Amino acid sequence: MEIDISKPILDRNEKLAEENRNLFAEKGIFVVDLMASPGAGKTSMILATIAALRDRYRIAVIEGDIASKVDAEKISAHGIPAVQINTGGACHLESNMIQRAVEALDVDELDLIIVENVGNLVCPTEFNLGENAKVMILSVPEGHDKPHKYPNIFSISEAVILNKYDTIEVFDFDETEFRDVVKSLNPAAPIFPVSATKGDGVDAWIEWLVDRIEATKAAAVD
């Protein structure tokens, strides 16, 4: 006997991501999921973002790593609330982990949460966390061919940060090739060449992020 079901399949991660999304929308919090390879500069970009925006927005950071509190400690040393998730082996963050981390934050006193995902160009792309925007960082030493090899993370990110741009003369990085391939995968995503630790190019990223945050707030009011 055949039974028609005709329903979308919602897996558990999506259900929890939806719960997260609703909570963040209700509290007016903008959430960024920052993804990149290990060592590409996620924590440094977060620190640069905090330095630029801490007087404008109340910020917290959720750190994802397989082990250790190294990153959360770096953030909290600057007086910003940071929650460390240790996945103990999982190569990406999932919505249930974010849900648990958020319990340790005061959601009534926040405007912006930056989630630093586990260093990985593959798996984080497949898991919604309830964020407003996924952003990825590619650092110059990693090479200009990464969009060919890892197309998904470039396609699904709203913005691409090209970090360690100050080293471009040292490495054999073809910026034109890089930009062409990223554009073919994701014509809408801006590319921000920066040096997170030196501050070069960070202003353009901050301007974009502020526009995104303010647009989301304005849409929520309507």
Add this chain to the structure above:
Amino acid sequence: MHEMGICQGILDASIEAAEKQDATHINEIRVSVGELTEIVEYALQFAFDTLSEGTLAEGGKLIVNIIKPASRCTQCGTEFEHGVFDAQCPECDNPFNDTIRGRELHIDSIDIETLEE
């Protein structure tokens, strides 16, 4: 990479519908999966074999209808099929297009045994 969670979703919905009909067994579950979801079919089948054990769906078949991506050009309105990473209008080369097919993740129907049969 995500196929276990997706498969659990498929099984939960199927078993719920089957139990409403007092089913004794689920013979087939038919799902539609768009290529843009990047779900790997063999991983989904593997997850199904594992997760269906001990449930009404044990021994049943998961039938996956793969849907090819298609988009409509925002410039000239042409509708065209394409691959996962190359949605460029074949008529005017515009890379900005609206996806009309390929993101489906849908449970379509199930085939069950009931005591009356």
